[in-house]
Amino acid sequence: MSPLLELRNITKRFGGLTAVNELSYHVEEGESLGLIGPNGAGKTTTFNLIMDEFQLTSGQIIYRGTNIEKLPTHKRVQEGIVRTYQVPRPFHEMPVSDNIRIGMMPENIGKMIAEAPDPDAEMAIARSVGFGEREFAMYPGELSMGDLRRLELARTIAAGPKLLLLDEVFAGLTVAEIGQITELLLEKRKDGLTYIIVSHDLRSLAPLVDRVVAMSFGALLSEGSFDEVLADEKVQEAYLGT
């Protein structure tokens, strides 16, 4: 069976700087893959390339056996590839309910106008990330960083993901919040979601991933189980500085 997503020798150059260099890796359906590497390794750039937020310089991105390089961002999302951002990007002047509504929108403008929103379905998604009625009516400016991460997750879940790209999902969270988000992600995995998770917080990443890819200077450094990759000398040298 072909992997859910496969990157084949993808490269991204910004002028003279090569941010991602001939990178190849894949993720199987239902798998959870950790993507680690020091700052500037090209992890977020890889996400941007997968989502078409940056255009590839060369290489191939294959999703469910089909080349998707020509698909624009919104089409990739409709195909089931959805991402979160390192710094949460909620719609600040809208309550949580409307933020979730954006994720649930039909593509057809006629349907957007003719069909009424479904507050029950929106609330169900809010509840699935641990929000209650109170948070549902709140604005992003009133939420903690942990809740903003939940909101980001809620909006991505509302878009109906099959493959979720999580960028630094634990950044800025308290220990308790990390525990809550971990629990939430583990629960969603049971529903068959596939993850690629970028994180600097290796301890929090460990229970969530089946396999890890380590990057440095835009290239693949090591690949394997969490313990194997962390034990790899090249990874320790590049990533941990030892």
Add this chain to the structure above:
Amino acid sequence: MLSDPGMRKYLVGWALFGVALLLFPQVATSGTLRIFIFANFIAIFAMSWDILSGRTGYISFGHPFLIGIAAYTSAMLTYHLQTPLYFSIPLGVIATMVGGTLFFLPALRIRGTYFALVTLAFMELMYQLTQVMRPDITGGTRGLSGLPTLLTGALPNYYLSSAVMFVIAFCLWLLIRTRLGTALSAISMDEDAVKSSGLDTTKLKLFAFMVSAFVAGVGGTLYVHYLGSIAPRAIFDINFLFTILIAALLGGASTIIGPIMGAFFLTFLLEYLRPYIPGTERYFIYGSIALIVYVLEPKGLHHIIQRLYGALMRGKQA
């Protein structure tokens, strides 16, 4: 829709507004009605600007370009070909939607200041072209006069302009309350995040633009056949552009009701200042007032009134 008490409250508000427009001529002089007619047209143009720029955050400095395409199309058709108004007006609206899209569609791919500058360039381009390109058709610098008018007299024109303004306002208000309105607002906050939610922002912006162009076209054609004349300096004028923009911003962008309030406030302010300051210095006064209101409450008059209403209701309950 009517079972929602919040919605019912708004619908009562709209009904009262409609009745007020209907009864206003009973207490107004013909001069006041003429000011009102002009305010109605500014309100239509400001709403047209608002549905594109206020909602999506794509600030257009070229709105007179859209108004001008419709107005000139209808004016030239009636002047040279004696086309009946019931043909020339829809053709003018279609010309704005098609012509405007040809120019604006590439521009909708750029953002922020660049979009504003490109649209300003469109307006300037149109201003120059109407003067030098085939002046025998466009009327050149002097424009065209003696155009047929739809109705004559202050009262019929008041009712026509008020009815058109009211219907457009109500339809746009309904439109922005749908999920489409939510999606357009989200574009102004973070367009990339909207794309990342699976929505085609180019299609959404194009739709907003088409609605905006339609409203500008309707307003533009009716305006020119109210005045009975058209000239490049009257349409593609920076003061005309800023009147539309300030009406929308001062009233409260992205609200539909706000631009109407702003248009009425500005038009009546300018007219009431006329006996005291007959020259263009009036614009300095109105600019200052607009600036003060905008600094005090960036969300505009609409928000100030909403806050006062909220305070009043809380006072009643206490």
